[in-house]
Amino acid sequence: MLFNSIHFLLFLPIVVIVFYCLPAKVRYLWLLAASYYFYAQWNPVYLLLILGCTVVTYVSALLIESRSRSKAVMAGTLIITLGALCYYKYTPMLLHLAETVLSWFRIDASRLQTMDILLPVGISFFTLQSIGYVIDVWRGDTKAEYNFFRFALFVSFFPQLVAGPIERSKNLLSQLYSVQKLSYENIRRGLLLVGYGLFLKVVIADRAAMIVNTVFEGLSEYTGLYVAIAAFFFAIQIYCDFYGYSVIAKGSALMLGIRLMDNFNAPYFSQSIKEYWSRWHISLSTWFRDYLYIPLGGNRKGKRRTQLNRLIVFAVSGLWHGAALSYMAWGILNALFQTGEDICKWLGAKWFPNRVPDKNRFSSRLFATLRSFILFDLAWILFRAGGIRPALLAFRSMFSTFNPFIFFDGSVFTLGVDKNYMAILMVSILILAIVDIQKYKGIDVVDRFFAQSPAFRLIAELSLVFGIALFGCYGEMYDVQQFIYFQF
């Protein structure tokens, strides 16, 4: 069940209405049933997997607590949960690798490739969330949950089950205990967030996807600015796709009285790659920080070790995204960009000790933002191209010609989105930018929205509803696009 499907738009109100009609004590059971139904829409068989993960981490946490932080239990839990994740996620890649290596020794291993393993949706998310919980119990940061069904809901809570945010037990599990009262504020805020998330997904991300798919699926035919445009729109697509999902998740949960963490905070206005990673997929970045980077030593063991730790974390993060070398390369490239930033800063301080740039100057901030955006965008090519070779082809094509005329002779409108829809897309991106600037400044956009005059709000809400209805990519004319992060 996709968030941008009618199925979900029917499912959510039913869940919310029944939730508030039930006695507070049993509401979590209803949410658990709804979450399992939600997940079963992809493949009911994989409910066993999520149930297995729940049982293992539930029992492990209890054992860890009762046996005073048993290392053996902790290790066993990691082996089982990460083993399942690796089996589903990395077996095809490892088999391919094995086949390649064996072929060097002229051993026919083509039969290895016949293993057909379907990646369960959301496995990377609920596995990390469960592991995070067990580690927290092991560290003594949180207490083990004794109510199995409540814990099962923590693992499978449907708004964030398949693509995050990867919640911490401290935040989510504790909220599952509190009595959620029906709140007008929560409902209207939740609805606004769901609406905005849908706008990001079906009006911006899926429209941008048409341009991106046209160019990246015919890379040999496009050069120069065509590829640059596609790369730009991919940055927009993946952001609106994932941010849209997260906003819908947050809105849906809010309607149930549960506050999920923010997963994005205007990342494209970051002035450095480091800042970018503190604003992009925040729940994953902080998960890796707390459960990998810091245990590796973080930045406490010298500059070189800090760089190495970062490289390891980003390589693992890349591999977490997908079982391909291109994802790992994408992660490493992001780490190298940060190392580059550190070196530049260090060299700047060494060579020009008296020239301290004024970071508050608009031009400095603009330059830093543009530079950072261009760097992320180049890295995104590795992510989208579908392999290192296609990515290299894309880089080569992008810089092989300079063809600015495509903006003037209408060629830019032949990439799958005509002039009118391009105008709508650009206006929508402008709206996104305005909202993100507010967020970047630390303003609570939802608060600010509800502080506006009723007339303004009505016009904005109507525009949102009819903007989605008229210009959204859904229904018979379009192939409904799955959320990109579902594949991870």
Place this chain on the structure above:
Amino acid sequence: MMCSNSFTSSFKKFIPVLILVILIITVGKCLNYVYLDDYIDGSARNFWHNFYHYDRGIDSICIGSSHVQCDVDPQVLTDLSGREFYDMSTSALPQNGCYYLLREACREYDIKHVYLEMFYAVNICSEEDGTYVDRIESGRNFNWRNTDYMKPSLNRLLYKLSIGPVENYPEIFVPFIRYRSQLFDDGHFNYELIRHAMRAKRDPSYLNYGETDMPLRDGEMRLLKNGFQDSTITCGPDKFTLYPNVDLTRRKIGDTTKKYIEKIASFCKRNDIELTFFISPMHRLQTMSTVDYDAYHAQVAELAAELDVPFYDFNLAREEYLREIIRPENMIDPEHFNRYGAEKFSTLFWQVISSDPAEARNYFYNSFSEALEQSEPEVYGLWGLDFVENQDGGYDRINRIVSNHPEAFSYDVTILPDGIEAYAAEDLSAEGTFSFPLNGTGTILIKAQNKENGSIRELELPYKP
């Protein structure tokens, strides 16, 4: 006092929500008004209005596609039978639509007799990229246009829910969403469409459910109050060149379609309604283009036998009954009758359905191939079979002359391109297959000489790229 204050404050909170909902509905209605394509949907609007306001009462209905609309004249049947007939049909209506239209008819009137049309094109699966899709799934638009103007009821809701999967509900329930792409037709803002729709909808004729200035077809058809599509159009020679695209040997009746036919039968049984299946006759050129019409007929006959429903396929009617009906002057095109054809066919239709089933059998051959075999040798028209690239880089069109007894004729074909000298088709085979370069327009003159009696049948068929 406290309670009253709390209620007032809660109510105040919901005022903006209420206003928003009212505004959403209002703007949605405005968009429906602006977008709804009355070129297509105008007939559905008038049809439902006429149906709900039919003051003579209805006891017999013919349900189906445009074949019912054009071929069965309810007035003729009413005059012959003394019953009140109504054409409960809209263009290309799939069987789920037939089912819900039947239920709607029974909600409004005391229906005793139902004649369900079984035209192959609405029953067989569509072919999409090599896979076969049930017509109910592939022809949703023929259903959803019907539901816009039905009275609000549970039946209407169930009809809407039957039209497509959940993912299509926006288009099914919100009409403007279906047509939203028209705003930017051909890459520019299509103001003309909106202007035209709004002008037409303000027209007094439209407001009074009369004929609109948006013609249904060629401006010579009008929907009568009894559901009949009255037309004086006659079938021109250009209509006797077809591109066959339905192969009934491969395309079967879909499972969902079958399920709805069964539901219709059981509904009729439950409500003590007499149900009859029928297929109205078409020009042989059309029927023969299906490759194996008997294969389809056998499927329907089997289903009818299973459901214990009488079935009359008028394509199998004896030549003496059809000879005077299936003529160009009685037809709009090879598939539909005009007013004159409908009058004649409706008379035959009544003769058959009012006779004893055993006696009714005498009106028909046992199969379509027998019907062709037993008919006098005739040349029906031309099929454009294929296009092949020629040596000059252009395209040749491969044609076949269609006859029930091809071996009975010798052919002489002359191509008369506009502005170029006429020439004879050189590669003419014994079966009447030939090709010619398709550049520009012109006429194909076919002279078919009956080998037995020497009579000559001449056909002059225009062609265009």
